[in-house]
Amino acid sequence: MTTKPLDAAPLAPSPPPDAPPDRAPRVTIRGAARTTRRLRIPRSVRRSAGPVGLVLLWFLTSATGVLPESVLASPVDVLKQAVDLTKNGELPSAIAASGRRAAIGFLIGASVALVLSLLAGLFRIGEDVIDSSMGMFRAIPWVGLIPLFIVWFGIEETPKIALVALGVTYPLYFNIYGGIRSTDAQLVEAARMMGLGRFGLIKYVILPSALPGALVGLRYALSTAWLALVFAEQINADAGLGYLMSNAQQYFRTDIIVLCLAVYALLGLACDFAVRVLSRRLLTWRANFEGEA
Numbered sequence: 001m002t003t004k005p006l007d008a009a010p011l012a013p014s015p016p017p018d019a020p021p022d023r024a025p026r027v028t029i030r031g032a033a034r035t036t037r038r039l040r041i042p043r044s045v046r047r048s049a050g051p052v053g054l055v056l057l058w059f060l061t062s063a064t065g066v067l068p069e070s071v072l073a074s075p076v077d078v079l080k081q082a083v084d085l086t087k088n089g090e091l092p093s094a095i096a097a098s099g100r101r102a103a104i105g106f107l108i109g110a111s112v113a114l115v116l117s118l119l120a121g122l123f124r125i126g127e128d129v130i131d132s133s134m135g136m137f138r139a140i141p142w143v144g145l146i147p148l149f150i151v152w153f154g155i156e157e158t159p160k161i162a163l164v165a166l167g168v169t170y171p172l173y174f175n176i177y178g179g180i181r182s183t184d185a186q187l188v189e190a191a192r193m194m195g196l197g198r199f200g201l202i203k204y205v206i207l208p209s210a211l212p213g214a215l216v217g218l219r220y221a222l223s224t225a226w227l228a229l230v231f232a233e234q235i236n237a238d239a240g241l242g243y244l245m246s247n248a249q250q251y252f253r254t255d256i257i258v259l260c261l262a263v264y265a266l267l268g269l270a271c272d273f274a275v276r277v278l279s280r281r282l283l284t285w286r287a288n289f290e291g292e293a
Contacts, residue, residue: 072254106168110172113217121179142167241263
């Protein structure tokens with residue numbers, strides 16, 4: 001007596017003899033319910049909606065007389081001044097002079113901040129000596145040091161560059177130092193167990209961990225450089241955007257003042273965009289939360 005195994009699969013029914021051999025049975029698969037497609041606006045359009053809306057509001061209030069020209073010039077007048085100053089060469093030369101001061105001050109401040117943050121972040125004795133002093137000096141408003149810089153360096157280019165360098169140093173230092181000290185201690189211990197020496201530990205573990213914080217500090221430092229330059233170029237400047245603003249202030253030319261402020265803002269925005277692109281390239285290994293859709 002033979003018994004049929006319990007786990008044997010049932011035989012498939014054979015097709016009827018009159019069915020065509022090359023025709024397979026039709027199978028209908030019903031999908032899930034249709035999802036409604038939402039209109040997706042490009043992020044570039046959404047990011048520019050705020051500034052464009054403010055300019056439109058500015059134009060409407062100026063055209064209707066709600067915002068008098070004596071208080072603030074209209075966007076049309078500002079644009080006209082931009083064209084005129086560009087044609088006679090004043091605006092390009094002013095941008096070049098301000099950009100040179102900002103670049104030199106930024107390089108000096110970034111170099112000082114990098115050295116101090118590495119010493120304070122990597123070594124305990126460096127933290128004890130440097131970090132408390134940096135915290136103390138940060139509480140002093142760097143704009144208030146302008147009279148002291150004039151006494152020390154005179155009224156030429158040096159106090160302008162020194163003020164930009166000082167404004168750049170603090171955000172870079174604290175962000176790099178915080179990035180170094182926020183490195184995962186377990187990751188450092190694992191790297192030591194794998195045989196990495198001090199130099200390899202710094203190169204492959206600590207500095208990559210501090211890179212996101214350093215890039216955030218770089219964004220703050222670049223914006224602070226242009227902010228410091230606004231104050232620095234009020235010190236007996238004979239060229240630059242601040243020089244144009246000082247002359248325009250004497251003749252109540254709000255169109256030129258607004259134009260110079262707009263150029264400062266655009267230069268800062270361009271620097272910020274460059275750092276954002278650099279961050280995407282350098283932090284491809286790091287998974288970030290980019291917000292909900």
